[in-house]
Each structure stands twice: as C-alpha cells, then as structure tokens.
Amino acid sequence: MPQQTHEHRAWIDEAVRRVEADAQRSADTHLHHFPLPGSPGLTGGVDLYLKDESVHPTGSLKHRLARSLFLYALCNGWLHAGSTVVEASSGSTAVSEAYFARLIGLPFVAVMTATTSPEKIELIEWYGGRCHFVDEPGQVYEAARALAAEVDGHYIDQFTFAERATDWRGNNNIAESIFEQMSHEPHPIPAWIVVSAGTGGTSATIGRYLRYKRLPSRLLVADPEGSAFYQGWLDDSVAPTAPGSRIEGIGRPRVEPSFVGGVVDDMVQVPDAASIATMRWVSERLGRRVGPSTGTNVWAALGVISDMHRRAEPGSVVTLLCDGGERYLSSYYDDTWLAGRGIDLAPYLVALGRFESTGFLTLV
The missing domain is CATH 3.40.50.1100 (Rossmann fold)
Known part of the structure; x- marks a missing residue:
C-alpha cells in the first residue's frame, strides 16, 4: 500500500465533514x-x-444506508478525489448515493435493470448520476464490478457492506x-x-x-x-x-x-x-x-x-x-x-x- 499523501487525508477529512454536516441538518x-x-x-x-x-x-429508507456506505468507504480509504462511485441498485439506494456523491464532488454511476421506475431514474440523473442498464437482476453485480474496474472507480457494493457499515x-x-x-x-x-x-x-x-x-x-x-x-x-x-x-x-x-x-x-x-x-x-x-x-x-x-x-x-x-x-x-x-x-x-x-x-x- 503506497504511503497516503497529506492531500488525500485532507480530502477524506473534508468529505467526511460534509457527510456528517448533512446528517446534522436532517x-x-x-x-x-x-x-x-x-x-x-x-x-x-x-x-x-x-x-x-x-x-x-x-x-x-436508503438515505441512511447510503450515508453509512459512503462513510465506510471514505474511512477505509477506498475513495479519493476524482473516484467514480459505482453501485448495483434497483433504484432508491442509487438515488441516495447519487446525492452523497454529488455532496462530496464525485461522479456516480448506477447499474440497474431497465425495468426500474422512470421516476427513480429521473431522480438519479437529477442528482448528477448516470444510469447503466442491464437486462436481468442477477447481472447487476458483475456489471457494476466490471464498470468500476473500467473507469478506475470504486464499486461501493451495498449487497456486501450494508450489514457492517x-x-x-x-x-x-x-x-x-x-x-x-x-x-x-x-x-x-x-x-x-x-x-x-x-x-x-x-x-x-x-x-x-x-x-x-x-x-x-x-x-x-x-x-x-x-x-x-x-x-x-x-x-x-x-x-x-x-x-x-x-x-x-x-x-x-x-x-x-x-x-x-x-x-x-x-x-x-x-x-x-x-x-x-x-x-x-x-x-x-x-x-x-x-x-x-x-x-x-x-x-x-x-x-x-x-x-x-x-x-x-x-x-x-x-x-x-x-x-x-x-x-x-x-x-x-x-x-x-x-x-x-x-x-x-x-x-x-x-x-x-x-x-x-x-x-x-x-x-x-
């Protein structure tokens, strides 16, 4: 693991501050x-x-989860300035994660089935996120993992980390x-x-x-x-x-x-x-x-x-x-x-x- 720079730690500190400040306002x-x-x-x-x-x-409800997932990823050092955040989601988690990605200044891509409600898709895009569609629900995991690798981003993976974040x-x-x-x-x-x-x-x-x-x-x-x-x-x-x-x-x-x-x-x-x-x-x-x-x-x-x-x-x-x-x-x-x-x-x-x-x- 390469030594973490002062700039990287400072960026994480500011990102965590923004997420925590948002929680205090709610x-x-x-x-x-x-x-x-x-x-x-x-x-x-x-x-x-x-x-x-x-x-x-x-x-x-997914607002709570998204906040926890972002804090977990930040405090584990998995996100950095310029990271693209990628998630596999059926909709509401992606809406909330798009919100938090915008809050800390990161691009966001949601991988979901094409049957997701148009209203949720509109919200994800309104928060600045992008939607990547697959045909079947079981395809979202590998598609999200592959997309994150392709853009040198981070797959936030709610389906693994929700229980511990x-x-x-x-x-x-x-x-x-x-x-x-x-x-x-x-x-x-x-x-x-x-x-x-x-x-x-x-x-x-x-x-x-x-x-x-x-x-x-x-x-x-x-x-x-x-x-x-x-x-x-x-x-x-x-x-x-x-x-x-x-x-x-x-x-x-x-x-x-x-x-x-x-x-x-x-x-x-x-x-x-x-x-x-x-x-x-x-x-x-x-x-x-x-x-x-x-x-x-x-x-x-x-x-x-x-x-x-x-x-x-x-x-x-x-x-x-x-x-x-x-x-x-x-x-x-x-x-x-x-x-x-x-x-x-x-x-x-x-x-x-x-x-x-x-x-x-x-x-x-």
Missing part, C-alpha cells in the same frame, strides 16, 4: 401512530406505528431511534418490529440491536414473492436463487452476503398483489401515497396483529414506511400496468376490508 424521521380501523375496542389494545423514512432528504450498537441507527420515539407510548417495547429486506442491512442492524440491548421485541422480515431470502432463511443456506422481486427495492434473486438470517426471529413471504393492495389501502388512510415495500411491511404487520388479537395479547407493532408513492405513479398505481402483469388486487382488497370489520386478516 432531523430524525417521524414515528406515526397508524389508527387501526374498526369499531371502538376492536383492536384489543394493539397499536401499529409506521417509522416514516420517506422524509429523509432523498425520500427513502452501520453501527448496530447505537450511534443514532434506526433501531435506537425507534426505541427512543416509542419510550412514551402505551406499549413502549414493541412485541414485533416488521421490516422487509433489500440488502438485509436494516434487519441486521435492528436484530443485532435487540440482542445487544437484551430487548424482548421480535424481528419479522417480510419477503416479497420471487425473492430468495425466505427460502434461504428456512434452509439456513446462502445457496437458494429465485427470479427476483417485482416489488422495487426489496427482495433479491440470491441471498445477499449482507443478509444475516441469524438475527431474524420469523419470516413471511408476501404475494405481490398483497403488497400493492396494502400500499393503496395505507395510502387512502394516510392521505398520501406510499411505495410498494411499505405495503409489504404493513401486510405482514397486520398478520402479526391478527395473531395478537387471537391471543387477546395487547402490545405494539412497529414497521417502516420506506418511501413515498410518487416514484411509482407509472407502475404500481397504474391499473393498466398491473393488468399487463396479471396482478389481481381484488382478493387482497377484500381481505383488508375484512380486517377493518373483524380485526383479523384472512384470505378465503
């Missing part, structure tokens, strides 16, 4: 109490909360924030925290934090249809592969290195139609559009709440509002788009209506 994200519908007392003392990650400067013991991570915000609620220690997995970084952070702090809350990971994580977790194996998810931002065609199954207490696989129906159901009740991964999370959370109702178990459940729905107007909010992919929301909308009247989520 308030913590909100925790919303989500009113469960139905007659008075129907919920049986179960409260649902949504941690609203859409209010980050780049509009999604964030300090899971605290230091203002998402788990610490949830428990601080829950501290004055009727049930301050959630029975369950429900998240979905894209890289697995969020579930790793929360699951490790629960164990480190010796908290009794359990972690449920909701995996979308077509993803490899669920089967990999059942088999305790990294070998399973799958077609890949149609729910942008979560689910993967392989079990990613950053997915830590040992910290997950339970998993559930959520059909795409359930994710999208619940996305629309939540949007109607919040008066604002949310993204499809939020639908995945809430569908799984309602299943947990149904089980708590059956046991007459009071408590709280926390899940994530991952991003806003404005990024998906031409896809998940477009009925023609859904019909073209054979996605029928009707059975799941009926089930959600039944939950409203009974407090139980069932498909018949």
Whole structure:
C-alpha cells in the first residue's frame, strides 16, 4: 500500500465533514401512530406505528444506508478525489448515493435493470448520476464490478457492506431511534418490529440491536414473492436463487452476503398483489401515497396483529414506511400496468376490508 499523501487525508477529512454536516441538518424521521380501523375496542389494545423514512432528504429508507456506505468507504480509504462511485441498485439506494456523491464532488454511476421506475431514474440523473442498464437482476453485480474496474472507480457494493457499515450498537441507527420515539407510548417495547429486506442491512442492524440491548421485541422480515431470502432463511443456506422481486427495492434473486438470517426471529413471504393492495389501502388512510415495500411491511404487520388479537395479547407493532408513492405513479398505481402483469388486487382488497370489520386478516 503506497504511503497516503497529506492531500488525500485532507480530502477524506473534508468529505467526511460534509457527510456528517448533512446528517446534522436532517432531523430524525417521524414515528406515526397508524389508527387501526374498526369499531371502538376492536383492536384489543394493539397499536401499529409506521417509522416514516420517506422524509429523509432523498425520500427513502436508503438515505441512511447510503450515508453509512459512503462513510465506510471514505474511512477505509477506498475513495479519493476524482473516484467514480459505482453501485448495483434497483433504484432508491442509487438515488441516495447519487446525492452523497454529488455532496462530496464525485461522479456516480448506477447499474440497474431497465425495468426500474422512470421516476427513480429521473431522480438519479437529477442528482448528477448516470444510469447503466442491464437486462436481468442477477447481472447487476458483475456489471457494476466490471464498470468500476473500467473507469478506475470504486464499486461501493451495498449487497456486501450494508450489514457492517452501520453501527448496530447505537450511534443514532434506526433501531435506537425507534426505541427512543416509542419510550412514551402505551406499549413502549414493541412485541414485533416488521421490516422487509433489500440488502438485509436494516434487519441486521435492528436484530443485532435487540440482542445487544437484551430487548424482548421480535424481528419479522417480510419477503416479497420471487425473492430468495425466505427460502434461504428456512434452509439456513446462502445457496437458494429465485427470479427476483417485482416489488422495487426489496427482495433479491440470491441471498445477499449482507443478509444475516441469524438475527431474524420469523419470516413471511408476501404475494405481490398483497403488497400493492396494502400500499393503496395505507395510502387512502394516510392521505398520501406510499411505495410498494411499505405495503409489504404493513401486510405482514397486520398478520402479526391478527395473531395478537387471537391471543387477546395487547402490545405494539412497529414497521417502516420506506418511501413515498410518487416514484411509482407509472407502475404500481397504474391499473393498466398491473393488468399487463396479471396482478389481481381484488382478493387482497377484500381481505383488508375484512380486517377493518373483524380485526383479523384472512384470505378465503
């Protein structure tokens, strides 16, 4: 390793200062109490909360990850003045990474499938990034690695480093924030925290934090249809592969290195139609559009709440509002788009209506 120059260290110092200053300018994200519908007392003392990650400067949960990944790369000496940052991403991480690359004055290239929503592509380009398209989800890794080598850049590799770039013991991570915000609620220690997995970084952070702090809350990971994580977790194996998810931002065609199954207490696989129906159901009740991964999370959370109702178990459940729905107007909010992919929301909308009247989520 060649000796590091004073100029290189000074550049890293300034880049870290900019990223940290950006974090100080951003308030913590909100925790919303989500009113469960139905007659008075129907919920049986179960409260649902949504941690609203859409209010980050780049509009999604991935803002936290991108900040951590950039700090990790900077402090490891992997970035220098003029580096081209390259990432494999299904969209939201790339939006946030384009933001941070611009913040420290580096060019950015996102490698993604051509099916990524046009709204996300526009945002990446608005932040000064460039998009490089591949045909299949499984091609993004090698394409990103090859592109980084070609331009003498750095492949930031969220799918490997997401689980280690964030300090899971605290230091203002998402788990610490949830428990601080829950501290004055009727049930301050959630029975369950429900998240979905894209890289697995969020579930790793929360699951490790629960164990480190010796908290009794359990972690449920909701995996979308077509993803490899669920089967990999059942088999305790990294070998399973799958077609890949149609729910942008979560689910993967392989079990990613950053997915830590040992910290997950339970998993559930959520059909795409359930994710999208619940996305629309939540949007109607919040008066604002949310993204499809939020639908995945809430569908799984309602299943947990149904089980708590059956046991007459009071408590709280926390899940994530991952991003806003404005990024998906031409896809998940477009009925023609859904019909073209054979996605029928009707059975799941009926089930959600039944939950409203009974407090139980069932498909018949």
